[in-house]
Amino acid sequence: MKKLIALLLALAMATGLTAAFADGTLVFGTSADYAPFEFMYPDENGNMVYGGIDVMVAQYIADELGMELRIENMDFNYLLTALSMGDFDMVLADIEPTEDRKKAADFSDPYISEKPERILVRKADAEKFQDAATDFQGVSVGAQTGSTKVDKASENLTGCVVVPLQLVTDLVNELVNGKVDALVLDGSVAESYAAQNEDLVIAEKASEVFGAYNEVAVAVAKGDPKGLLPGINAAIAKMTEEGKVEEFRTFVATLQGIEEVSAEAPEGYAKDGE
Amino acid sequence: MDWEGIFGGMSSASFFNFSFMGKYGGYILQALGYTLLLAVVSVLLAIIPALVLAIMRLSKNKIVRTISGAYIAIFRSTPLLVQLSIIYFGLFGAVRIPNTWQLFGFIPLSRFIPGVVALALNSSAYVAEIFRGGILAVDIGQTEAARSLGLPAWPAMRMVVLPQAIKNVLPALANEIITMVKESSICSTLGMAELMFAAKTVAGSTYITLAPYTIVAVIYFCINYPASKAIEAIERRMRRGDRK
Numbered sequence: 001m002k003k004l005i006a007l008l009l010a011l012a013m014a015t016g017l018t019a020a021f022a023d024g025t026l027v028f029g030t031s032a033d034y035a036p037f038e039f040m041y042p043d044e045n046g047n048m049v050y051g052g053i054d055v056m057v058a059q060y061i062a063d064e065l066g067m068e069l070r071i072e073n074m075d076f077n078y079l080l081t082a083l084s085m086g087d088f089d090m091v092l093a094d095i096e097p098t099e100d101r102k103k104a105a106d107f108s109d110p111y112i113s114e115k116p117e118r119i120l121v122r123k124a125d126a127e128k129f130q131d132a133a134t135d136f137q138g139v140s141v142g143a144q145t146g147s148t149k150v151d152k153a154s155e156n157l158t159g160c161v162v163v164p165l166q167l168v169t170d171l172v173n174e175l176v177n178g179k180v181d182a183l184v185l186d187g188s189v190a191e192s193y194a195a196q197n198e199d200l201v202i203a204e205k206a207s208e209v210f211g212a213y214n215e216v217a218v219a220v221a222k223g224d225p226k227g228l229l230p231g232i233n234a235a236i237a238k239m240t241e242e243g244k245v246e247e248f249r250t251f252v253a254t255l256q257g258i259e260e261v262s263a264e265a266p267e268g269y270a271k272d273g274e
Numbered sequence: 275m276d277w278e279g280i281f282g283g284m285s286s287a288s289f290f291n292f293s294f295m296g297k298y299g300g301y302i303l304q305a306l307g308y309t310l311l312l313a314v315v316s317v318l319l320a321i322i323p324a325l326v327l328a329i330m331r332l333s334k335n336k337i338v339r340t341i342s343g344a345y346i347a348i349f350r351s352t353p354l355l356v357q358l359s360i361i362y363f364g365l366f367g368a369v370r371i372p373n374t375w376q377l378f379g380f381i382p383l384s385r386f387i388p389g390v391v392a393l394a395l396n397s398s399a400y401v402a403e404i405f406r407g408g409i410l411a412v413d414i415g416q417t418e419a420a421r422s423l424g425l426p427a428w429p430a431m432r433m434v435v436l437p438q439a440i441k442n443v444l445p446a447l448a449n450e451i452i453t454m455v456k457e458s459s460i461c462s463t464l465g466m467a468e469l470m471f472a473a474k475t476v477a478g479s480t481y482i483t484l485a486p487y488t489i490v491a492v493i494y495f496c497i498n499y500p501a502s503k504a505i506e507a508i509e510r511r512m513r514r515g516d517r518k
Contacts, residue, residue: 025374027373032475032478032479033474033475033477033478033479034478035478035479035480035481039475039478039479040301040475040476040479041297041479042297042298042300042301046300048298048301048304070373070374072373072465073465073467074464074465075462075463075464075465078363078463078464081363082363085363085367087373087384167474167477167478168478169474169477169478169483170483172287172481172483173287173483173484176287176483177287192481193481196286196481197285197286197287197481198285199285199287
């Protein structure tokens with residue numbers, strides 16, 4: 001009987017939980033539908049690879065830890081659940097460490113001081129939305145479920161009706177089609193959409209209500225069972241000192257054809273998709 | 275084809291801005307393969323359990339009947355998305371599949387197997403009802419004749435009733451595959467890179483938010499409509515042998 005249990009345990013070990021870490025692979029979970037942070041694009045051979053600021057940060061961390069990075073893609077709402085189940089070693093998905101999330105996972109030091117939320121509106125309505133305190137009475141405002149945006153919208157835009165949806169792309173569709181009148185999105189995301197879609201603009205003045213910046217951090221499983229946090233924090237400290245994040249940001253913008261700057265790919269990045 | 279040149283000028287919220295197809299066309303095709311594999315494999319996996327469930331459902335033993343009935347009731351009365359989430363995080367949270375195993379180099383088994391199992395468990399409830407209908411549709415006289423010739427109950431079922439029942443249910447079974455092609459889009463929430471997932475990924479990566487859905491709608495249609503027409507044709511062909 002004991003032998004059987006030992007055998008089963010060994011089997012479980014071999015197939016399961018600890019395997020990922022033991023073989024020198026760092027499994028990084030993300031939700032690759034959130035450009036410019038994480039998205040997919042075809043490389044020169046037509047293979048789909050992962051790209052984005054978070055992907056490059058994850059690659060940097062893996063390099064610093066001397067591990068090989070593997071990317072797993074999943075719906076944003078399920079990321080922290082899958083992390084706590086041991087599917088991933090870490091999650092980078094433009095996650096702000098809020099109090100609620102800290103109950104579900106442990107967080108590293110922030111790796112980006114991200115631009116704060118921006119309010120995206122239709123160009124025709126740009127004049128209408130000037131003041132967060134008065135102009136949003138009864139207005140439908142879209143925000144992504146499971147993100148911090150839902151709470152921030154209802155707290156800051158007085159009297160607004162929040163419409164929560166899962167995907168940013170669906171939110172943008174709702175805005176374009178007049179189902180909602182404004183969106184609360186991450187600064188970089190809102191700016192990208194405003195740049196790509198000439199019918200959409202950012203309500204700059206009203207957006208000031210969201211303050212100066214948000215901090216974004218790496219999530220690891222609660223209690224850090226694999227002991228990854230110290231290494232991750234050291235990598236982030238080094239990365240911040242080298243000013244790498246700005247470099248990543250520029251490279252990603254070039255990749256997406258938003259900026260005309262022709263930046264060389266920082267070595268070893270953006271090619272390490274699955 | 276110069277997709278970028280033809281569609282590049284359109285609004286990124288247009289239903290017909292297909293400028294991404296040059297870059298992402300191959301990815302969407304691969305996703306189509308994923309979808310078809312999910313649908314076909316899960317229905318094929320569902321057939322044997324479904325047959326067992328259907329025969330249990332027609333059993334004279336009340337307990338056996340209730341077990342089968344309960345299974346069918348549970349899977350038909352709860353949403354597939356709920357079943358998928360419970361199976362993925364519950365069952366496959368306990369039974370781990372190494373996430374380095376891949377099928378054809380682009381289908382990670384750690385996602386594919388839970389997806390297929392969830393779809394197959396769900397599908398077997400529906401297919402069981404199809405089989406039950408098929409068995410009941412075989413004239414009772416066939417069973418009576420078989421039994422009066424001295425065949426015991428199970429051989430009578432296996433050698434006389436089931437072959438005729440299976441002929442009855444083949445079109446319905448093919449329809450189930452078509453349903454699965456559509457239903458499998460639900461697996462996109464758990465990162466299975468099938469068609470719907472590809473649409474979401476392309477939309478999220480290119481800021482072109484509607485046209486990817488148009489493309490996958492067209493693809494789903496081009497698969498399912500001819501398939502259902504083909505099934506109709508086969509059905510007509512098979513009916514030719516029936517006595518008028």
